[in-house]
Amino acid sequence: MSETSPTPSEPAAEEPLAGLVAQFTSPEALKKAAARVRDEGYTRWDAHSPFPVHGIERAMGVRRTILPWLVLGAGISGGMAAILLQWWTNAFDYPHIISGKPLFSLPANIPVTFELIVLLSGLTAFLGNLVLNKLPEFSHATFRSERFRRVTTDGFFISLDATDPKFDEAAARALLESAGAAAVDACRVAAPARLPAVVGWALLVLGVLATLPPVLTLWYRSIPKRSPRIHLIQDMDFQPKYKTQAASPLFADRRAMRPPVEGTVAVGRLREDEYFHFGRTQDGWARSLPMEPTDELIERGRQRFDIYCAVCHGYDGAGGGIVSKRAIERMEPDWATPVSFHSNAVRQQADGQLFHTITGGAGKMPGYAALIEPADRWSIVLYIRALQLSRNAAAGDVPDEIRRRLP
């Protein structure tokens, strides 16, 4: 009776009725009407407004949601999962010491735990809200009402679903009008629209094309090919420089590696002094140092020995350095124990021979010429002599002040 003339979008009356939608002019009117509908016992209906209306849940009789409990459960699960993850991966499956901390250390594990609690709680709140509200709902019969478009600006509406057990079109219309509705529209279910044929064909074509990449990939992985693989991100992989033993078109002898110019010696490489550089004289091994032995030289020798030599030969020169100990412990098959400097054989070696051994190596020992300067190598020789003396000295070698203190 009070229904206004059909709006342009109201379809023909043969379509089934989805429900009624009624417009109200203010939030207070909406709340009053909602309370009326609630009291009548309707259960499948909703109120719509452009902004949240305080108290509408009470007016509608909306029950409290279980979402907070879901979020709490998710948060607790997230926390436990994070602790379990970190314990299992770092303390159980692959025990790994990080930063000297205990394998399972709570302070270090808290950040991840906190984040996972927050993540699961947040995701559950968001997704739970959608799911519990049965969203997303892509279409609803109320959208077909022209009047209902005002709901996003200044319209307040109540929609009654025709599937409600108490629904009867005439009674519902009367209720809404007596509750103060400015207008009541019928919403009709549209016949489900058919998808255009083009969409189907397009999906089919896309589906077929989508099989190409995996098929091609599998094909290419199974056949041998002569050409190198496609190298997309080249970085600095191909550089315009000549590597060792490469050919170069720039030189007559076509070598990229150039020998030194005839008749020249590189700076610092002129090893004229055989004595100093090789420990050799015309008569054989050098029998003494090429420089004056001083306290500073011995101290330098001690420092260099401790750095380079002690790992194998031991700090006392007796051959029990940690490298040797470990190799023996691990039963390395081709390990030769480092010689002890206190053996007769080594004690009888000349200084120059010791120097030569340091320079070029002997047996398992590599040469240290590249690591240690010649002067430092001589200082090490001096120190080795001091070590040898420490195990093989006569009483007369001890200085007087110290001898007096000995028992």
Next chain:
Amino acid sequence: MQAEAAQITATERISLGSQGRRLAGPALAVGLAGLAAGFGLGWLRDDGLKHFFHSYLLNYCFFLSLSLGGMFFVLIQHVTRAGWSVSVRRLAEILAANIFWLTVLVLPLVVPVLLGNSALYRWNDPAAVAGSELLQVKTPYLNPAFFGVRALVYFLVWWCLGRYYLGRSVQQDVSGDPELTIRMERRSPAALILFAVTVTFAAFDWLMSLEPEWFSTIYGVYFFSGAVVGGLATLILAAIGLQAAGYLRDSITTEHYHDLGKLLFAFVVFWGYIAFSQYMLIWYANIPEETTWYLARQSGPWVWLSLVLLFSHLLIPFFGLLSREAKRRKAILGFWAAWLLAAHWLDLYYLVMPSLCGGRLPLGAIDACLLVGVGGIYAAGVFRVASACALVPQRDPRLAESLAFENI
């Protein structure tokens, strides 16, 4: 509902008036008695008043933090142009404006430092400074003159902020001029920056410098987070107390308690976050220069205090305040507010006392006396400020919104 609650009901009692003034006197007397007793006990200990000063600092910072928490509440309500909080905002303004007595109460801490006393602050002892290169390098900052100047600046800023925001709000009670609200809002961002800087450096000066070799850049935030918890708890308890005494029965509703409870919960979590941040970084880096502070707090009996603090300040109140119902029922919210106020005191105890002595927990009658002492004087100040104005900003333009406010 909105049309009815647009203004304060005529029968509502919104002014403490003479009742408040009558309470100020006894509070002051109790406070002075407590201070005297505490001083006496401290003198008897014969330790150069070391325990007295530490206990006094602890209790002073406790009550200072309540005012600072209230100040923060006022400033964020203005900066966010909040409408819900107007009916409780005056209580926070009163707390924040209690600066006069707090300034007087800080003198026993600042003046001895200016006079060269080093019972509290080791950096004021020339012998200690001479023996430590670290302290010598920090002398340009940690020296009595600059210390005094900074204290002056802090109180000047807090005085201005507290008095300004209460003053304008009270002025609006009479004139109803919305321009006052606009101005208070416009000044609040700058006020917040000033607040942040002064609170941070006050925490550095008075609390962090107890261990002058140690430092933590998050220390100011740590103190601030505890202060907001304390301030909000005080607001809640004040509202409950006033309503029990017959004031503000209709102005402060369940919705206000709910929101205050939400803020309280949020800052409990925030405190936990900051406390853990400070702990974890120092624990993980394991640098001896930084770990000494925590080592002192987990050695011997202090480890129990640390655990009690963790549970009482974070873990238990978290679940206690989690549910919606807990925040909407005065009895439950009030319980947790009182609990957190005690936990906040414990937090300050944890900050201050380990520098007094390492091996034991120095809790004694002196701490209770000085709590009553400083608290009594602080309360007297609050009563006097509260008696001079209404307890609700009667003509704030957002009062109607606040009274009709509904949570979802």
